[in-house]
Amino acid sequence: MSRYHTYEAAAAIQPDVFDHLTATDESLFSQVQRGDMHAFEMLVSRYKTRLYNCIFRLVGSMEMSEDLVQETFLRVYRNRDNYQATSNFSTWIYTIALNLARSELRKRRRRQFFSLNASPVEDCNTEGFDLPDPTANPAEFLEQTKLGWAIQTAIEQLPIKYRTVIVLRDIEEMSYEQIGEILDCPTGTIKSRVNRARLRLQEMLRHWQYDA
Amino acid sequence: MNCTYFEKLFSGYIDGDLEQEARDALRFHLHGCTRCSTRVSDMERTVRALKGLPVAGLSSQFDQVLRSSLQEERTREIYRKPFWPELMENAVEWLGFARRRSVQYAFAAGFVLVVGLLGGISSYKSPVETVRVVETGLYVPAFVEPSPAMWGLAVPISVPLRPAPVMKVSPVLHTQPQTAVSPSSSPVMLTMVSVSSPQPMPRSRGILTIQTLEPKISGFAVDVSTAGSEFFTQPEETDPSVNTFDATGRRPLPSASSKKRVTRVSF
Numbered sequence: 001m002s003r004y005h006t007y008e009a010a011a012a013i014q015p016d017v018f019d020h021l022t023a024t025d026e027s028l029f030s031q032v033q034r035g036d037m038h039a040f041e042m043l044v045s046r047y048k049t050r051l052y053n054c055i056f057r058l059v060g061s062m063e064m065s066e067d068l069v070q071e072t073f074l075r076v077y078r079n080r081d082n083y084q085a086t087s088n089f090s091t092w093i094y095t096i097a098l099n100l101a102r103s104e105l106r107k108r109r110r111r112q113f114f115s116l117n118a119s120p121v122e123d124c125n126t127e128g129f130d131l132p133d134p135t136a137n138p139a140e141f142l143e144q145t146k147l148g149w150a151i152q153t154a155i156e157q158l159p160i161k162y163r164t165v166i167v168l169r170d171i172e173e174m175s176y177e178q179i180g181e182i183l184d185c186p187t188g189t190i191k192s193r194v195n196r197a198r199l200r201l202q203e204m205l206r207h208w209q210y211d212a
Numbered sequence: 213m214n215c216t217y218f219e220k221l222f223s224g225y226i227d228g229d230l231e232q233e234a235r236d237a238l239r240f241h242l243h244g245c246t247r248c249s250t251r252v253s254d255m256e257r258t259v260r261a262l263k264g265l266p267v268a269g270l271s272s273q274f275d276q277v278l279r280s281s282l283q284e285e286r287t288r289e290i291y292r293k294p295f296w297p298e299l300m301e302n303a304v305e306w307l308g309f310a311r312r313r314s315v316q317y318a319f320a321a322g323f324v325l326v327v328g329l330l331g332g333i334s335s336y337k338s339p340v341e342t343v344r345v346v347e348t349g350l351y352v353p354a355f356v357e358p359s360p361a362m363w364g365l366a367v368p369i370s371v372p373l374r375p376a377p378v379m380k381v382s383p384v385l386h387t388q389p390q391t392a393v394s395p396s397s398s399p400v401m402l403t404m405v406s407v408s409s410p411q412p413m414p415r416s417r418g419i420l421t422i423q424t425l426e427p428k429i430s431g432f433a434v435d436v437s438t439a440g441s442e443f444f445t446q447p448e449e450t451d452p453s454v455n456t457f458d459a460t461g462r463r464p465l466p467s468a469s470s471k472k473r474v475t476r477v478s479f
Contacts, residue, residue: 044278048270056268066270070278077285148265170262195223202251202258
């Protein structure tokens with residue numbers, strides 16, 4: 001019989017016992033709250049790629065996404081004492097990351113709105129967006145036929161609220177309940193947003209032969 | 213139920229999240245509607261394509277940059293300033309960054325508004341006060357005649373003189389509550405208990421503010437030069453053994469011989 005009832009209890013008394021590889025996110029973070037930086041590094045390694053992908057799909061810029069992921073981890077560290085163990089760690093970190101990404105998107109939209117060079121039609125029209133016609137310019141078409149590029153471009157044309165849910169649901173493959181927690185919305189609202197986002201995406205990507 | 217209705221169920225159908233009844237109804241509809249059937253299969257392909265998107269990789273410097281940022285953060289935590297100085301510093305910094313005119317104007321307007329509101333609220337004095345009628349013991353709202361002194365203005369030398377029946381009330385401690393009626397223009401019942409300082413007051417005119425044990429009533433214009441002699445009479449000696457009460461009958465007062473009840477008299 002083990003001397004300690006739980007792994008966390010053992011780790012609290014003997015930090016060396018704590019197995020960072022197998023520990024849950026929550027117990028790792030409780031270690032971080034006790035000042036264990038190794039646990040924080042473990043959390044970073046678990047989440048950095050997921051967060052980066054999620055933010056990149058939302059924001060569309062690699063450099064900006066990387067900066068936002070950095071900022072997310074810094075905020076997590078800064079607010080480590082505010083985290084309540086009752087909530088899911090992944091929900092918490094995604095909430096922070098998405099808030100940052102969405103505020104960045106809003107800033108960018110404001111900049112575009114005030115920019116003299118930006119065309120208001122391009123910025124505001126999300127309904128009538130069409131991807132480039134494949135037959136119009138074959139060279140360009142060859143350059144742009146990557147499905148990933150097409151989907152990414154289509155995602156970026158969606159309004160922020162639809163973009164967020166589609167990324168969380170279909171790229172991050174989260175449950176509706178978790179998305180609802182992250183965005184602080186009822187599950188029914190999330191379901192309906194996902195449906196609308198998918199319909200819009202499908203409309204935008206209707207010319208593309210995905211399966212090919 | 214038409215196509216628009218079923219369109220709302222597409223996502224749930226693809227995710228396998230529909231209830232049996234709704235799923236059966238949609239399936240039945242899809243058998244008969246080519247358009248919806250095509251859209252559902254298109255949506256399925258879109259979802260599949262989204263799930264199959266390649267995973268982007270972070271740059272090689274990511275970990276190093278994050279580590280140094282964390283180190284900075286930890287150092288900052290160690291040398292963190294106390295809350296208020298830091299807040300002030302941040303506010304100053306924010307003001308420095310608020311370069312846009314609109315932000316500055318909005319901030320200035322907000323500041324002026326807040327200061328004005330606070331000043332207005334603090335200087336407002338309602339002319340209606342609640343007073344306690346001694347006879348009935350009830351609290352009733354009474355309109356106190358506004359006077360310049362009430363609003364903190366200069367002493368109004370030209371305020372017409374009024375007889376001061378309240379002054380005639382012997383300002384001593386009584387076994388019975390002593391009441392007096394204020395001038396006829398004011399319906400407020402005044403309760404006089406005692407007056408301190410039998411010293412002769414300077415013979416000048418002014419606004420005499422009388423604060424009784426009841427809610428404050430102020431602003432009686434009196435001529436101290438004439439009324440003063442009557443008003444500031446020495447209290448009569450009372451029997452110290454008699455248990456005396458104040459006008460409201462709430463608490464015992466010290467006897468006149470031991471300690472005189474202080475009533476604020478100010479000019």
